[in-house]
Amino acid sequence: GAVVSQHPSWVICKSGTSVKIECRSLDFQATTMFWYRQFPKQSLMLMATSNEGSKATYEQGVEKDKFLINHASLTLSTLTVTSAHPEDSSFYICSARVRGRGEAFFGQGTRLTVV
């Protein structure tokens, strides 16, 4: 149980285009989802927290207009990188949690390369 699936696993896009990444909790209802970004050989940097049915809470320094997060249902959250630039190339990871339960379950991550 507690499986979180991200799609796609990797994506290459042209500079200036937008990319959508999906995060699904397959066997539980996730009231909260987190989006992280991981740079090579560095830790996970929390980008935003999203609760089902409400607006995402972004961490300081994260552009909400660039990284659009939607958490429309209890099993799906999406991250859209708008007008992507090469510096947006990174590994994006989502995690999902049931409210009131401390642990979070992680997706396998999405490697985004912007050329």
Place this chain on the structure above:
Amino acid sequence: AQSVSQHNHHVILSEAASLELGCNYSYGGTVNLFWYVQYPGQHLQLLLKYFSGDPLVKGIKGFEAEFIKSKFSFNLRKPSVQWSDTAEYFCAVGNRDDKIIFGKGTRLHILP
């Protein structure tokens, strides 16, 4: 503000050696503590967690961690490591309704 500090960035051990990875945290309020592991090419997996109760927590694959409140620490230990423990280990802090913040990770390399 909450933060997590991992002291060792890169650790190299021989098989059967004992392991201890340090983790210190700063957090106001009721704290939940986690250790996650990321094996090469795989996604993050939960090793163990502390919510309350016995401060010595046992996790999967023979790992354990001890919560020492007075030291704000949650060090990870394993008495005898195996080659298959080669991975990156992340300490994390949060609570049941709040965000989870990660340390910078410790890359563990076990020599066969």
